[in-house]
Amino acid sequence: MMSGTSMAAPHVAGVAALIKQSYPQFAPSTIASALSTTALLNDNKGGPIMAQRTYSNPDQSLYTATPFDMGSGFVNATAALDPGLVFDTSKCVLILGHTTQVCFFNSKCLFPM
Amino acid sequence: MSFPYVGFEDYISFLCGINGSDQVVFNYTGFRCPANNTTVSGFDLNLPSITVSTLSGMQIFRRSMRNIAGNETYNVGWSPPYGVSMKVSPTQFSIAMGETQVLSVTLTVTKNSSSSSFGRIGLFGNTGHIVNIPVTVITKIASS
Numbered sequence: 001m002m003s004g005t006s007m008a009a010p011h012v013a014g015v016a017a018l019i020k021q022s023y024p025q026f027a028p029s030t031i032a033s034a035l036s037t038t039a040l041l042n043d044n045k046g047g048p049i050m051a052q053r054t055y056s057n058p059d060q061s062l063y064t065a066t067p068f069d070m071g072s073g074f075v076n077a078t079a080a081l082d083p084g085l086v087f088d089t090s091k092c093v094l095i096l097g098h099t100t101q102v103c104f105f106n107s108k109c110l111f112p113m
Numbered sequence: 114m115s116f117p118y119v120g121f122e123d124y125i126s127f128l129c130g131i132n133g134s135d136q137v138v139f140n141y142t143g144f145r146c147p148a149n150n151t152t153v154s155g156f157d158l159n160l161p162s163i164t165v166s167t168l169s170g171m172q173i174f175r176r177s178m179r180n181i182a183g184n185e186t187y188n189v190g191w192s193p194p195y196g197v198s199m200k201v202s203p204t205q206f207s208i209a210m211g212e213t214q215v216l217s218v219t220l221t222v223t224k225n226s227s228s229s230s231f232g233r234i235g236l237f238g239n240t241g242h243i244v245n246i247p248v249t250v251i252t253k254i255a256s257s
Contacts, residue, residue, distance in 0.1 A: 084242025
């Protein structure tokens with residue numbers, strides 16, 4: 001079985017593309033939020049997600065993964081397409097004609113783009 | 114037309130919020146922090162996770178969540194990282210489609226430690242949505 005970051009990255013990128021197709025208005029961080037909040041905390045046998053301590057003989061050095069190893073968990077494409085709640089980073093964006101401005105808490109408009 | 118969006122400006126504000134970062138931010142982006150009073154506290158960058166390198170005494174974190182599904186009622190549960198007491202409010206909320214809810218998380222050190230500990234917040238919707246937020250605290254310093 002092929003594993004590791006190099007295998008995970010294109011799979012997660014593919015799921016991100018699916019989300020973008022379903023929600024074209026989503027910003028990158030909104031897509032990341034959907035991927036993260038819906039991730040699975042157990043492996044496909046129901047056990048804890050494991051991490052390898054050493055690069056050589058990885059099977060002999062497994063331990064229960066922490067968020068520093070596994071981030072939010074295993075990506076779950078079905079759930080990521082219906083995340084319920086999303087965490088957005090900006091407070092608002094107003095599009096006025098051809099001018100886009102971003103507003104912060106204090107409702108000052110800044111950074112004309 | 115308006116829609117929530119995350120972008121460049123949030124990350125710039127986050128970087129500007131780091132003490133003494135002005136010159137570095139300017140060198141890499143050409144953006145001058147002092148001219149724009151836009152710094153955010155690193156605690157408040159609206160990510161679906163909470164990570165603290167050093168928690169000293171007590172700290173409140175706020176996260177804003179937007180409902181992109183139908184009307185739903187969420188119950189909030191959590192397990193604190195070892196050595197930290199944790200309070201999340203509200204513990205239950207109803208949210209309509211398109212509405213935003215702020216979650217307030219209070220972390221208080223109960224035991225000094227320099228090793229990482231991990232907790233979690235879970236939001237459980239009555240139509241089946243589950244939202245998971247990992248919480249990590251590395252160094253913990255109890256207030257005297």
